[in-house]
Amino acid sequence: MLNKKIMFVGGGLMAGGIIRAMALKQAINPSDMLVYEIVPERMKKLEEDYGVTAVGSIAEGVAQADVVLLALKPQIALSVAEEVKAHRKPGSFLFSICAGLTIETLSEAYGGDMPIVRTMPHGFSQVMQGVTGVCFGATCDDEVRQVSRSIIESFGSALEISEGQMDIFTGFCAVGALWVMHMVLPLRYGACEAGLTLEEAMDLALENLAGTVDLVKASGEHPRVVCDRILEPGGPAVRALNSLEKNGYYAAVVRNVKAGCDRATALS
Amino acid sequence: MYEGKTVFVNGGKSAETLIKSLMHNGGMPADKIHVVNEKLAGTLAQTCGLTEAVKYPDAMYGADIVIVDASAGASSVIPPLSVWLKEEAVVLFLDADEPLEQLIALVGGHGCAAQAVLSPLAAVGRGYSGIVPSAACGEAQIGAVVSLLEGIGKTMVLEEGRLPVFRALSKAEPALYLSLLTAMGDAGVYVGFNREDARSVTMENMLVTAKLLQETGKHPLEITDTWTSPSGVTIEALYETYKTCYEKIVLEGVEAALAQPGAAPK
Numbered sequence: 001m002l003n004k005k006i007m008f009v010g011g012g013l014m015a016g017g018i019i020r021a022m023a024l025k026q027a028i029n030p031s032d033m034l035v036y037e038i039v040p041e042r043m044k045k046l047e048e049d050y051g052v053t054a055v056g057s058i059a060e061g062v063a064q065a066d067v068v069l070l071a072l073k074p075q076i077a078l079s080v081a082e083e084v085k086a087h088r089k090p091g092s093f094l095f096s097i098c099a100g101l102t103i104e105t106l107s108e109a110y111g112g113d114m115p116i117v118r119t120m121p122h123g124f125s126q127v128m129q130g131v132t133g134v135c136f137g138a139t140c141d142d143e144v145r146q147v148s149r150s151i152i153e154s155f156g157s158a159l160e161i162s163e164g165q166m167d168i169f170t171g172f173c174a175v176g177a178l179w180v181m182h183m184v185l186p187l188r189y190g191a192c193e194a195g196l197t198l199e200e201a202m203d204l205a206l207e208n209l210a211g212t213v214d215l216v217k218a219s220g221e222h223p224r225v226v227c228d229r230i231l232e233p234g235g236p237a238v239r240a241l242n243s244l245e246k247n248g249y250y251a252a253v254v255r256n257v258k259a260g261c262d263r264a265t266a267l268s
Numbered sequence: 269m270y271e272g273k274t275v276f277v278n279g280g281k282s283a284e285t286l287i288k289s290l291m292h293n294g295g296m297p298a299d300k301i302h303v304v305n306e307k308l309a310g311t312l313a314q315t316c317g318l319t320e321a322v323k324y325p326d327a328m329y330g331a332d333i334v335i336v337d338a339s340a341g342a343s344s345v346i347p348p349l350s351v352w353l354k355e356e357a358v359v360l361f362l363d364a365d366e367p368l369e370q371l372i373a374l375v376g377g378h379g380c381a382a383q384a385v386l387s388p389l390a391a392v393g394r395g396y397s398g399i400v401p402s403a404a405c406g407e408a409q410i411g412a413v414v415s416l417l418e419g420i421g422k423t424m425v426l427e428e429g430r431l432p433v434f435r436a437l438s439k440a441e442p443a444l445y446l447s448l449l450t451a452m453g454d455a456g457v458y459v460g461f462n463r464e465d466a467r468s469v470t471m472e473n474m475l476v477t478a479k480l481l482q483e484t485g486k487h488p489l490e491i492t493d494t495w496t497s498p499s500g501v502t503i504e505a506l507y508e509t510y511k512t513c514y515e516k517i518v519l520e521g522v523e524a525a526l527a528q529p530g531a532a533p534k
Contacts, residue, residue, distance in 0.1 A: 222450075
């Protein structure tokens with residue numbers, strides 16, 4: 001269990017998901033999660049549901065906290081910097097989940113001596129799983145890195161990347177997740193057209209989805225090698241694969257990922 | 269775990285996969301599995317610690333489920349098992365293409381029988397096995413087959429007419445997902461990731477998507493609606509998805525899987 005106090009500056013959807021995950025996984029004593037949220041009903045609900053400590057101001061929270069978890073919209077995240085800077089506990093660090101705000105920007109706003117951790121959670125708080133891209137500012141020591149990893153691992157896994165890869169990570173994850181969802185859809189409708197109920201089709205598609213990942217992980221081999229092994233001559237799998245090839249599936253995937261990453265870069 | 273007496277009469281790829289997965293993923297001890305076919309028994313003795321092959325007719329006495337592997341092909345000769353079997357025993361045919369009635373005739377007319385299509389993911393204890401019981405099977409027999417095959421994943425009991433659809437999808441879907449994983453690996457490298465990271469992020473996305481849909485019970489589009497923000501990355505990605513007719517490409521893959529081999533493409 002993490003023996004630190006975390007101050008959540010903002011208690012919206014993302015912060016709420018992290019709080020929920022940390023509380024349910026008992027990653028931290030719930031009362032060590034301090035929250036300031038501008039919408040009082042939201043803060044009260046987090047307090048009631050997970051036992052967090054609601055504080056009356058950002059200043060009150062950051063004065064006690066070892067970690068300042070910045071969970072505000074990027075456009076307002078910098079406006080609270082002065083209050084944090086003036087009242088923060090010495091030795092605390094900033095853990096940002098704000099999209100698009102670079103370490104340099106945050107460092108300028110929050111003071112050069114405050115270690116900055118920039119993250120891009122691509123998790124889904126409902127299921128407490130997903131990958132979070134993380135990069136560390138130059139002043140982050142081993143303890144900051146370790147605490148940050150512990151926070152991230154309570155709601156998924158951490159992938160350390162360079163800051164230059166952050167936009168690519170955002171685009172890649174957004175497109176990837178979307179494409180998985182949009183692969184399930186035609187499988188569901190195709191199966192239903194052929195005679196399975198939508199529920200049967202969905203159960204089959206989702207079990208096969210998770211099972212395929214397990215198969216690749218268990219084998220440790222290239223997905224194509226795994227695929228070749230399950231093909232039967234003239235069988236349905238090889239017919240499906242040939243159809244994808246003929247329709248330019250692979251080029252479409254690469255093009256879409258590129259477009260998503262370009263968009264993420266343009267927005268940053 | 270299924271605890272009845274299970275006998276495998278012949279050996280093929282499906283029987284071997286089922287036995288290995290029952291032992292590895294289903295926790296079935298070696299002494300619960302009886303194998304008549306000497307070649308299969310020999311292979312399994314080396315890899316799984318099974319004891320030596322059992323012989324007709326002793327092997328059939330008291331058997332609850334007798335498994336015939338249709339993937340072993342025509343060279344595998346099955347004697348008329350019905351004379352040795354107790355009335356309530358089930359003959360389970362694995363991965364057969366023939367109608368159940370024809371299969372029942374093959375083993376001497378033992379009416380209590382079922383067909384099963386195993387998932388290509390059975391080796392890791394995942395995927396669905398599709399089961400078609402004959403009309404003579406009661407709840408107890410269907411329950412026994414379901415219980416046995418739950419040792420290697422999930423099960424779906426179907427009418428015989430829907431088995432070809434189930435078979436096509438359960439074989440094709442893993443291949444389609446593996447294509448996505450392959451393509452995302454290339455796409456990741458193209459935009460600047462190393463292949464290992466691209467693949468592990470994609471696998472995580474696949475697992476999370478499955479979990480999210482299973483746990484929330486929501487329609488996929490209800491979920492993706494919550495991912496899109498005005499002029500953001502995800503809506504741009506969605507626009508590209510529509511432009512490339514991604515779903516149409518996948519749907520045509522599904523249709524190809526469901527088509528009869530050799531049929532003219534649509």
